[in-house]
Amino acid sequence: GQQLNQSPQSMFIQEGEDVSMNCTSSSIFNTWLWYKQDPGEGPVLLIALYKAGELTSNGRLTAQFGITRKDSFLNISASIPSDVGIYFCAGQLGGTYKYIFGTGTRLKVLA
Amino acid sequence: DSGVTQTPKHLITATGQRVTLRCSPRSGDLSVYWYQQSLDQGLQFLIQYYNGEERAKGNILERFSAQQFPDLHSELNLSSLELGDSALYFCASGGLLHSTDTQYFGPGTRLTVL
Numbered sequence: 001g002q003q004l005n006q007s008p009q010s011m012f013i014q015e016g017e018d019v020s021m022n023c024t025s026s027s028i029f030n031t032w033l034w035y036k037q038d039p040g041e042g043p044v045l046l047i048a049l050y051k052a053g054e055l056t057s058n059g060r061l062t063a064q065f066g067i068t069r070k071d072s073f074l075n076i077s078a079s080i081p082s083d084v085g086i087y088f089c090a091g092q093l094g095g096t097y098k099y100i101f102g103t104g105t106r107l108k109v110l111a
Numbered sequence: 112d113s114g115v116t117q118t119p120k121h122l123i124t125a126t127g128q129r130v131t132l133r134c135s136p137r138s139g140d141l142s143v144y145w146y147q148q149s150l151d152q153g154l155q156f157l158i159q160y161y162n163g164e165e166r167a168k169g170n171i172l173e174r175f176s177a178q179q180f181p182d183l184h185s186e187l188n189l190s191s192l193e194l195g196d197s198a199l200y201f202c203a204s205g206g207l208l209h210s211t212d213t214q215y216f217g218p219g220t221r222l223t224v225l
Contacts, residue, residue, distance in 0.1 A: 022189070030199035033214065042113065042201055043154070088153065090214075097167035099214065101154040 006089055006102030013079055021087060021105040022073040028073050029091035032065050032072040037086045046072070046087075069094070070072075079109050112128045114138065115217035129190040132220045135184055136204030142166070144203040144214060145177055154201065161184050165214040172182055189222070197224045 006023045013019055023032070031050055035043035047058050048066035049072060056063055062075045072089055089102040121185035124130055127224040136143050145157040156169035160179035171177075172191075189196060199221050203214040 019119075040199075040219075040221070042115075042218045043112070045213065045215060048213045067171075067220075096160075097159055098169060099156055101156070104137075105155045 001029060004089060004091060004100050004102040008105055009103070010097040010106040010108070012108045012110060014082060017079055019083070019107060020070060020073060021081055021089075021107075023091070023102045024071040025091065025100075026070065027054035027091075028069045028094040029096050029100075030069075031092040032062050032063070033090040033092075034061075034072070035088045035090065037088060037104075041107075043088060049096045068081055076107075081111055083107060083108050084109050093108075113215040115202060117200075117202050117217035117220050119123075119220060121221050123193060123225065124222070126194060128224075130192065130198055130222065132187040132189070132200050132202075132222075134185045134187070134202030134204075134217060136185070136202075137215055140204035140215075141183065142205035142214075143179055144147045144205065145185070145187050146173075148199040148201060148219075150198070155163065156188065157187070168187065171185055176214050180217055192224045194224050198213065199223055 004025050011075040032037050034046045036040045037043040052069045054065040060077045086104045088104050116135045118133045141162045142156050144159045146154040157171040158177050159167040163179050174190050177187045199219045201219045203216045205214045
């Protein structure tokens with residue numbers, strides 16, 4: 001079945017460092033969404049991407065929709081302790097209304 | 112606060128029982144999605160409704176069913192519960208741009224089956 005490969009699975013970084021994570025798939029997606037989830041909470045939408053090649057920023061976050069529509073990356077610049085959490089990518093499968101979620105990147109920031 | 116509400120926040124029940132989870136979407140949103148998240152797992156898409164009609168179905172068990180009512184709130188019914196059904200259940204609502212929704216998640220219902 002369709003799946004999103006999200007990497008890295010987890011990462012420890014120092015406060016102030018930049019972070020990069022990505023999602024890839026063999027399937028084509030209409031939309032890419034990036035979420036952050038804190039333990040026991042609902043995912044919070046960070047960035048939404050709708051067009052191939054689109055680059056969008058939200059504060060220290062930047063995400064891009066791959067040209068082939070099969071991948072996306074999320075960058076966080078100058079990380080801070082509150083960036084700790086699990087980041088999920090989600091893609092809406094082309095030709096469907098279904099959303100597939102990646103397995104998540106668990107981010108830990110060391111002060 | 113995403114504007115999506117879910118009740119109850121916590122639910123503890125026994126195997127074989129039936130429960131109903133409720134979701135109210137953001138004002139103006141027509142789409143409702145249901146997801147299951149097991150411990151330390153990703154989100155599994157269960158089902159989507161748009162303006163009262165089922166629009167897409169994911170890995171939803173036959174023991175589970177859902178509906179969206181005329182006032183756009185939705186309910187997810189889980190029956191013949193098993194231990195493995197213990198999970199966080201999230202509802203998300205979406206603002207529609209043709210087939211492209213941006214989903215906003217509720218706080219979730221934590222279901223524990225004993």
